[in-house]
Amino acid sequence: MNANELAIEVRGLTHRYERSAGFAVEALDFEVRRGEIVGLLGPNGAGKTTTLHTVLGLLAPTAGVVRVFGRSPLLERMQVLGRINFASVDVHLPSNLLVEECLYIFSNLYGVSYRSERIRNLVERFDLKALRRQRVGSLSSGEHMRLKICKALLNSPELLILDEPTLSLDPYMAHRVRSLLKEIQSERQISILHTSHNMREVESFCDRILFLHHGRKIAEGPPSEVLARSKSRNLDELFIRVAVSGDIFDAG
Ligand SMILES: Nc1ncnc2c1ncn2[C@@H]1O[C@H](COP(=O)(O)OP(=O)(O)O)[C@@H](O)[C@H]1O
Numbered sequence: 001m002n003a004n005e006l007a008i009e010v011r012g013l014t015h016r017y018e019r020s021a022g023f024a025v026e027a028l029d030f031e032v033r034r035g036e037i038v039g040l041l042g043p044n045g046a047g048k049t050t051t052l053h054t055v056l057g058l059l060a061p062t063a064g065v066v067r068v069f070g071r072s073p074l075l076e077r078m079q080v081l082g083r084i085n086f087a088s089v090d091v092h093l094p095s096n097l098l099v100e101e102c103l104y105i106f107s108n109l110y111g112v113s114y115r116s117e118r119i120r121n122l123v124e125r126f127d128l129k130a131l132r133r134q135r136v137g138s139l140s141s142g143e144h145m146r147l148k149i150c151k152a153l154l155n156s157p158e159l160l161i162l163d164e165p166t167l168s169l170d171p172y173m174a175h176r177v178r179s180l181l182k183e184i185q186s187e188r189q190i191s192i193l194h195t196s197h198n199m200r201e202v203e204s205f206c207d208r209i210l211f212l213h214h215g216r217k218i219a220e221g222p223p224s225e226v227l228a229r230s231k232s233r234n235l236d237e238l239f240i241r242v243a244v245s246g247d248i249f250d251a252g
């Protein structure tokens, strides 16, 4: 991979769902560079999941261009999917499988080499060893999320897309998962694009944040810079200001 290659390039991205009056995402521009952790923030309905789904090639944009490693996730699906992976709080793994079976099946689908070794390593890192013989459907939401992140790392992705990865985790587990993701990110220089409502998480975890409101980008930059520009004391305050007024710059 070329060091200057962009993991994600989004230009003028616009999406309107069928039978929907307004735009879910409108004229959005952003990039994610190699090795960068970018947080996508915004109130409920801001367009975060829609944006992630267009990057994954699950949705065709109404207008605009999405490139992942320089390729179209819609037209060059196989080349793109081989280099990325995804975990979401809303997408569940098959409930009737055992944890171990689930990881074997996905590693088979992904064509992972040294499968047993890879699965053992991830299961240990994500504290899933004691749950290997448990059914996916019987996991707590936090355990299920850890399994989803494990599954998303099976193919050693260069880009990881995470939709609210720590929402269902207790504060300790959320901290563990962030530390593990940071560790993996620095070992292999992977890029991470994730959504979150946890402002403290975003401050410590992200190199850069993008704030969406009604499908439009209203702020972008390193968390400390965005805070300074908005004259907010912290990201919680900034978040509330955005949700209430749709602007980060008006006096609070
Ligand atoms: N399948 C859909 N059909 C119609 N409208 C949708 C659909 N999915 C999302 N929307 C609408 O698009 C907007 C953005 O949603 P979403 O991307 O899920 O926001 P977020 O992830 O930031 O909460 C919302 O107004 C939502 O109601």
Ligand SMILES: [Mg+2]
Pocket (backbone or CB within 6 Å): 048, 049, 050, 163
């Ligand atoms: Mg969402």
